[in-house]
Amino acid sequence: MPDRAPQPVDRQLPTDEARDLISLVRDIAQREIAPKAAEEEDAGHFPREVLTLLSESGLLGLPYDSEYGGGDQPYEVYLQVLEELAAARLTVGLGVSVHTLACHALANYGTKEQQVEHLPDMLGGGLLGAYCLSEPSSGSDAASLRTKAVRDGDSWVITGTKAWITHGGVADFYTVLARTGGEGARGITAFLVPGDAEGLSAAVPEKKMGMKGSPTAQVHFDGVRIPDDRRIGDEGQGFAIALSALDSGRLGIAACAIGVAQAALDEAVAYATGRQQFGRPIADFQGLRFMLADMATQIEAGRALYLAAARLRDAGRPFAKQAAMAKLHCTDTAMKVTTDAVQVLGGYGYTADFPAERYMREAKVLQIVEGTNQIQRMVIARHLAGPESR
Numbered sequence: 001m002p003d004r005a006p007q008p009v010d011r012q013l014p015t016d017e018a019r020d021l022i023s024l025v026r027d028i029a030q031r032e033i034a035p036k037a038a039e040e041e042d043a044g045h046f047p048r049e050v051l052t053l054l055s056e057s058g059l060l061g062l063p064y065d066s067e068y069g070g071g072d073q074p075y076e077v078y079l080q081v082l083e084e085l086a087a088a089r090l091t092v093g094l095g096v097s098v099h100t101l102a103c104h105a106l107a108n109y110g111t112k113e114q115q116v117e118h119l120p121d122m123l124g125g126g127l128l129g130a131y132c133l134s135e136p137s138s139g140s141d142a143a144s145l146r147t148k149a150v151r152d153g154d155s156w157v158i159t160g161t162k163a164w165i166t167h168g169g170v171a172d173f174y175t176v177l178a179r180t181g182g183e184g185a186r187g188i189t190a191f192l193v194p195g196d197a198e199g200l201s202a203a204v205p206e207k208k209m210g211m212k213g214s215p216t217a218q219v220h221f222d223g224v225r226i227p228d229d230r231r232i233g234d235e236g237q238g239f240a241i242a243l244s245a246l247d248s249g250r251l252g253i254a255a256c257a258i259g260v261a262q263a264a265l266d267e268a269v270a271y272a273t274g275r276q277q278f279g280r281p282i283a284d285f286q287g288l289r290f291m292l293a294d295m296a297t298q299i300e301a302g303r304a305l306y307l308a309a310a311r312l313r314d315a316g317r318p319f320a321k322q323a324a325m326a327k328l329h330c331t332d333t334a335m336k337v338t339t340d341a342v343q344v345l346g347g348y349g350y351t352a353d354f355p356a357e358r359y360m361r362e363a364k365v366l367q368i369v370e371g372t373n374q375i376q377r378m379v380i381a382r383h384l385a386g387p388e389s390r
């Protein structure tokens with residue numbers, strides 16, 4: 001049995017334009033992203049040049065309004081683009097997802113004047129965004145954040161430390177959630193802070209298990225002064241804005257997870273059809289055939305789940321429960337499938353000579369970011385059984 005080259009995923013796409021878009025993305029992924037992924041991840045190189053290329057190709061603002069430089073694409077198309085990018089390199093797929101998350105507040109809650117002034121550069125002008133919710137002492141319990149914004153005339157002065165910020169130190173703009181009022185969710189307001197603001201600095205990036213090319217850093221706000229016209233939405237509306245961004249962002253994480261899982265399955269199939277033991281390709285053995293079949297089935301189920309949630313969103317219907325389910329299922333699938341891919345490759349799977357071990361390290365973070373999978377279960381359970389009694 002010869003090695004089987006991976007076949008491109010046969011996607012259901014709503015328009016010819018969407019089909020052309022996926023072809024363009026596959027071309028960029030194969031030429032510019034995948035060939036350098038292993039080496040650059042190993043070296044911890046952040047592929048800013050790729051993100052700039054994606055911006056120039058109109059791929060950094062896909063689900064937003066074309067009036068402001070976006071791509072007018074439905075979520076079901078945007079997410080499949082993310083999946084293709086993440087299959088080539090998670091640092092890039094997740095980078096696009098985080099950038100999209102960082103644009104959400106202004107694109108959905110900004111004033112017309114703010115959108116005209118800032119969105120074209122954010123969506124297609126080469127700028128890169130970061131989303132600052134987490135802090136050293138507030139992760140899952142995000143509403144307990146402590147970073148403060150204090151009003152001073154026509155400006156706000158922001159002081160505090162954000163933690164785990166993807167693109168921390170390299171972003172051109174930061175969407176920041178800060179406390180402007182009392183304790184709890186109602187005391188939080190959103191701001192758009194330029195990356196070169198005086199008093200903003202980033203720590204040395206975290207040393208991570210995977211996605212080493214994606215900088216994740218603490219960001220310090222030391223009396224950062226910004227004008228009131230960079231406040232997004234009303235005072236006290238910030239936490240609702242942050243959560244609404246996360247509902248959509250979780251779909252991005254789900255799509256990235258399926259991309260990583262698909263890449264791992266393709267690797268496992270190619271290896272299993274080429275590797276011989278006992279005089280036969282190992283893909284002949286039912287023990288492995290069933291494993292590959294289960295991996296493929298979980299991936300298809302995950303893709304169907306995130307697309308179903310995306311289609312609800314595109315139809316303007318509630319989708320928060322389905323987004324949490326998609327994030328939970330797709331990221332757990334990525335962890336299981338990538339672990340199984342390492343198993344299919346045997347000893348070679350445990351070495352850096354093959355990408356399976358990198359996929360497994362990358363999959364892990366997807367169970368943690370944008371609400372851990374325990375938090376997704378809490379969200380789903382609240383939709384089923386109502387809020388907890390205390």
Ligand SMILES: Cc1cc2nc3c(=O)[nH]c(=O)nc-3n(C[C@H](O)[C@H](O)[C@H](O)COP(=O)(O)OP(=O)(O)OC[C@H]3O[C@@H](n4cnc5c(N)ncnc54)[C@H](O)[C@@H]3O)c2cc1C
Pocket residue numbers: 098130131132133134138139140141163164165166167208216365368369370371372373374375
């Ligand atoms: C690589 C990376 C990139 C990230 N990028 C960003 C970013 O760009 N912007 C940003 O704002 N944040 C970012 N984060 C932060 C991420 O969202 C948080 O790590 C995550 O929300 C969990 O918070 P925590 O790490 O403080 O864990 P904790 O909240 O301390 O949780 C620790 C453990 O306890 C569990 N737990 C907590 N509460 C409950 C509960 N009520 N019930 C059951 N279990 C619970 C959690 O599931 C977890 O297993 C990033 C994190 C990583 C690792």
